Amino acid sequence: MVKVFIYPATSLILSDMVARFGHTPLSSATAIRERIQTAGLESAPLQITPDEPKKGLKWAAVEVPAGVRGRMSLYGPMIGECEAAIIINDADLAFGCMGCARTNELIKFLIHQKEIPKLELYYPKNEEEGVKFVAAIKRFLTELGASK
């Protein structure tokens, strides 16, 4: 079982595909759950405390906005931990404020820097592309399983 980072990290399709073909998806829900279930000071809604931008300094410099560093404290450890990654490019749902946009760029950059198996895709736009999309993911994840 390989830990696979998925991007967009909230993707239902990728999360399901990775788990369906026998691996562990690393998604934002698991990072949020960790914070939601840890006692401390109340910091609604996501329990992101002022400590998170400090932790984010590991992945982004001090002059980078706190929003990016705070987000990186969620995604950074997962990028460090992952053994493979599946990235969907130009995902319509992966938009947001500049904090999200810059974090997304940094996440992709860090994954591309890391020497791990990666699969780059677009969302399918019709049934034919859907077959190719699922086949590519299955092939990628089966090869990962075989190499372990």
Place this chain on the structure above:
Amino acid sequence: MTEYAPTHVGTVTKYVVVESFDVTPADLALHAYEISQGAMIKETCFGIVINGKEEEVDRIIAELRKIDPDHIFVKDRGFPPGDARRCRANLGGARPGYNGMEHEMTIIPYISHGLEELKNHDENSIPAPENPMEHKALDIYKLKKLIDAQES
């Protein structure tokens, strides 16, 4: 600042999303209630949300998947069901994060079709999809065709 005392510690929450002509969220919820041993199950418009110990949640999901494996999709959730910080009932409007799921719900029929097709075909016999890392230059003949189309 007030102290934060978490609830549902040590549990996991998962979404079970159904996009099927044969199975409704109510069918899934009913079946989940039948086989559940202490897990919290909430029916929603797109499927169900299950909260409980990881082994128990995984067991229920494995059983539910058997009903319609190509049309049932599962994803982790950070918050427990009905959490006031996320629940639509408290906030009004769509739950934060629902928009992403709503977008993917439009793509799920293609994924389901892909999963059905892969039952009959070997994945290695299917060509690879378009690679986003390949920056294709615009073909000169295609450019000429576009210019001609504009001029005519």
